Amino acid sequence: MGNKIVYVKELAPLTKLFEVEAPHIAERGKAGQFIILRVNDEGERIPLTIANRNPEKGTITLVFQEVGKTTEMLGLMDVGDEIHDLAGPLGKATDIPEGKTVVCVGGGIGNAVVWPQVQALKAAGNRVVAILGARTKDLLILEEEVTALADLTIVTTDDGSYGRKGMVTHALVDLIDEGETIDEVITIGPVVMMKFVCKTTEPFGIPTQASLNPLMVDGTGMCGACRVTVDGKTRFACVEGPEFNGHQVDFDELITRLAYYQPEERSSLEDYHRCRMEEAADNLPSNQ
Amino acid sequence: MNDTPKKPKKVLNKAKTKTPMREQAPMDRIMNFEEVPLGYNEVEAQQEALRCIDCKNKPCIEGCPVGIDIPAFLNLVGQKDFEGALKKIKEKNFLPAICGRVCPQEDQCEMVCTLNKPDKGREPGGVGRVERFLGDYAVEHNLDIMPDIAAKTGKTVAIIGSGPAGLTAASDMIQKGHDVTVFEALHKPGGVLFYGIPQFRLPKEILLREVSGLEKMGVKFVMNYPVGKAESLDSVRDRFDVVFIATGAGLPWFLGIPGENLNGVYSANEFLTRVNLMGGYKFPNGSDTPVKKIKRIAVIGAGNTAMDSARTAKRLQPEVVYLVYRRSRLEMPARIEEIHHAEEEGIDFNLLHSPIEIIDDGKGAVGAILCQEMELGEPDDSGRRRPVPIEGKVREFAVDTVVIAIGQGPNPLLSADCPELERNERKGTIVINDVMQTSFENVFAGGDIVTGGATVILAMGQGRVAADAMHRYLMTGNPQDTEGDQSEVCPNLT
Numbered sequence: 001m002g003n004k005i006v007y008v009k010e011l012a013p014l015t016k017l018f019e020v021e022a023p024h025i026a027e028r029g030k031a032g033q034f035i036i037l038r039v040n041d042e043g044e045r046i047p048l049t050i051a052n053r054n055p056e057k058g059t060i061t062l063v064f065q066e067v068g069k070t071t072e073m074l075g076l077m078d079v080g081d082e083i084h085d086l087a088g089p090l091g092k093a094t095d096i097p098e099g100k101t102v103v104c105v106g107g108g109i110g111n112a113v114v115w116p117q118v119q120a121l122k123a124a125g126n127r128v129v130a131i132l133g134a135r136t137k138d139l140l141i142l143e144e145e146v147t148a149l150a151d152l153t154i155v156t157t158d159d160g161s162y163g164r165k166g167m168v169t170h171a172l173v174d175l176i177d178e179g180e181t182i183d184e185v186i187t188i189g190p191v192v193m194m195k196f197v198c199k200t201t202e203p204f205g206i207p208t209q210a211s212l213n214p215l216m217v218d219g220t221g222m223c224g225a226c227r228v229t230v231d232g233k234t235r236f237a238c239v240e241g242p243e244f245n246g247h248q249v250d251f252d253e254l255i256t257r258l259a260y261y262q263p264e265e266r267s268s269l270e271d272y273h274r275c276r277m278e279e280a281a282d283n284l285p286s287n288q
Numbered sequence: 289m290n291d292t293p294k295k296p297k298k299v300l301n302k303a304k305t306k307t308p309m310r311e312q313a314p315m316d317r318i319m320n321f322e323e324v325p326l327g328y329n330e331v332e333a334q335q336e337a338l339r340c341i342d343c344k345n346k347p348c349i350e351g352c353p354v355g356i357d358i359p360a361f362l363n364l365v366g367q368k369d370f371e372g373a374l375k376k377i378k379e380k381n382f383l384p385a386i387c388g389r390v391c392p393q394e395d396q397c398e399m400v401c402t403l404n405k406p407d408k409g410r411e412p413g414g415v416g417r418v419e420r421f422l423g424d425y426a427v428e429h430n431l432d433i434m435p436d437i438a439a440k441t442g443k444t445v446a447i448i449g450s451g452p453a454g455l456t457a458a459s460d461m462i463q464k465g466h467d468v469t470v471f472e473a474l475h476k477p478g479g480v481l482f483y484g485i486p487q488f489r490l491p492k493e494i495l496l497r498e499v500s501g502l503e504k505m506g507v508k509f510v511m512n513y514p515v516g517k518a519e520s521l522d523s524v525r526d527r528f529d530v531v532f533i534a535t536g537a538g539l540p541w542f543l544g545i546p547g548e549n550l551n552g553v554y555s556a557n558e559f560l561t562r563v564n565l566m567g568g569y570k571f572p573n574g575s576d577t578p579v580k581k582i583k584r585i586a587v588i589g590a591g592n593t594a595m596d597s598a599r600t601a602k603r604l605q606p607e608v609v610y611l612v613y614r615r616s617r618l619e620m621p622a623r624i625e626e627i628h629h630a631e632e633e634g635i636d637f638n639l640l641h642s643p644i645e646i647i648d649d650g651k652g653a654v655g656a657i658l659c660q661e662m663e664l665g666e667p668d669d670s671g672r673r674r675p676v677p678i679e680g681k682v683r684e685f686a687v688d689t690v691v692i693a694i695g696q697g698p699n700p701l702l703s704a705d706c707p708e709l710e711r712n713e714r715k716g717t718i719v720i721n722d723v724m725q726t727s728f729e730n731v732f733a734g735g736d737i738v739t740g741g742a743t744v745i746l747a748m749g750q751g752r753v754a755a756d757a758m759h760r761y762l763m764t765g766n767p768q769d770t771e772g773d774q775s776e777v778c779p780n781l782t
Contacts (some may be wrong), residue, residue: 087474260653
């Protein structure tokens with residue numbers, strides 16, 4: 001009994017948004033929490049953050065980028081298909097302050113998580129500034145959704161094809177320089193980006209939460225694959241996170257740990273591509 | 289010819305030792321994930337069953353945590369009535385194919401067996417082996433032997449966790465006539481039986497078969513449903529008349545030495561989960577969860593999980609598997625049989641070695657593990673001789689993978705969402721009374737979530753005790769009410 005996909009939208013090349021039936025997660029999930037899914041019975045368990053939820057419809061929204069075998073297979077699924085396994089909501093919810101000024105800094109696929117965070121922050125009466133970063137205009141996602149909610153939205157692209165040219169950290173520094181009193185920063189995106197966001201806010205003493213994305217296997221507090229070093233101590237992102245005080249996170253260790261299985265992931269993806277090509281070749285009408 | 293046939297007189301098998309069980313030779317089995325012991329055939333099972341002398345005291349029944357009438361089922365096997373024997377076992381234990389494999393019989397029924405006289409070279413009856421034979425017989429002959437199910441009570445039971453404690457409680461409660469739903473956080477049932485115990489000790493097909501037997505009896509399974517997250521415990525308590533928490537073990541312990549977060553350091557839980565639950569040994573054909581190609585590996589610890597990890601590693605065919613333990617052989621907590629199997633398979637035991645540092649290979653991964661050599665000193669609080677460092681003696685093992693198998697805490701998932709539930713502050717285990725009831729009246733708990741970490745059969749025993757107490761609670765409102773009830777209160781919980 002899988003979870004049915006009810007809506008599919010391509011947000012950017014290789015980036016899709018799925019709305020999936022999962023009534024209990026739609027009911028209980030909170031900003032910052034994630035789910036774990038498998039696409040088939042041989043599939044790996046991958047964590048995806050809950051981008052949105054609709055308790056009335058009993059659905060949740062997932063946004064993912066096709067970067068490996070599992071996400072590519074997921075990308076091939078369509079409305080009416082069922083996701084083989086889906087468990088959640090897992091992890092701790094984002095700590096939502098009240099009546100403060102909060103800056104959400106997202107990058108790439110991380111902007112999908114900025115969306116529910118801005119929603120929750122606004123609902124708690126905060127002034128919210130969103131900084132959305134992307135490599136280039138085509139890869140920018142969910143700008144409209146976030147802009148509609150945030151008090152101020154700043155878009156940056158690395159190549160200047162849209163919004164401000166430069167990194168999210170440049171926009172953040174300018175915001176601080178302009179005299180915006182920032183009570184808190186929440187950041188999610190590529191690890192290197194989060195590292196530099198934290199480095200930017202640290203001298204100003206601005207509390208900064210970073211939403212980490214370590215490798216996970218079970219994601220339910222059992223295997224310990226997701227351990228990260230925070231303030232010199234080992235912490236488990238799946239039950240104690242995924243958000244931690246960014247000024248205390250050992251980002252370099254996280255980067256190294258995330259890279260450990262890259263050769264296997266690459267070869268798995270290549271194998272998969274070869275299989276699909278062979279399958280396609282087999283299905284070609286044969287020449288007489 | 290109206291005479292009732294005379295009961296054939298039992299011809300005892302007077303062999304002093306157990307009927308040998310065929311097993312895969314060590315050199316063959318380290319090349320595959322198939323089971324090591326091959327099990328008895330009908331003749332061997334009957335032969336072994338006929339060693340039971342039907343003694344008067346029957347200490348084995350007392351020695352069995354779930355109280356199986358062992359002489360009775362052995363007797364039936366002796367008469368080649370395998371179905372009858374299965375029925376007999378299933379009165380008390382619905383999971384014989386599992387228990388026959390993973391129970392430490394040498395510390396239970398077989399230890400107290402009247403035949404067991406090691407000084408006279410006499411071995412106990414091979415209870416576990418015959419039990420396993422029967423479990424497999426049912427599978428091979430596709431027998432669905434269903435125990436009697438009491439009339440429906442209309443009461444509902446929620447069981448959180450489908451490991452050994454949860455499955456046992458589910459089996460008992462459905463037989464008592466209640467409506468049973470099991471919630472499992474992972475995508476497969478069985479808890480540690482699936483993610484922890486390797487395929488070569490308990491084939492997953494056997495486990496799934498036992499689980500489907502429970503389904504046929506009416507137990508409902510809800511997978512991918514982490515209670516505490518997907519639904520609050522309070523809500524489950526409202527929806528069901530009684531709740532049994534059997535969420536098992538959780539976050540692994542690490543040694544607290546430098547280098548533990550280097551790439552290539554796994555907890556035993558992660559290593560075994562990747563290989564067992566996710567089938568990582570088949571990567572990339574048959575599983576998408578990778579396990580690194582291992583050349584040299586050190587497993588730290590000497591319990592059953594350490595043996596499982598070392599033997600699993602061996603099957604991934606590295607050059608060498610070291611087992612590193614800071615105490616001596618005498619203190620190794622693993623079952624003798626597991627240690628024996630590990631040795632046969634060529635695991636390199638390094639006792640009296642205490643890891644002090646995992647060394648970086650320069651690229652953020654494991655390059656070596658540094659160990660302090662130890663010797664035994666005076667006994668410590670546990671009564672075991674304390675290992676003390678031998679000054680100046682340090683040894684380095686060149687490895688690319690380290691598996692840490694030194695235990696784990698209770699699962700944090702449910703407790704974190706329900707702070708009102710009384711827990712042991714230091715250990716995080718759920719506090720229960722002598723009938724396994726928690727601080728919430730209609731919530732009971734058992735297995736590793738209350739012990740912090742023990743054996744499969746102890747968890748099963750607790751599932752049984754809890755089921756009895758929950759049944760009394762549902763029927764009389766008082767779980768302690770043992771009037772006219774033969775079930776015992778909880779045996780020595782630690």
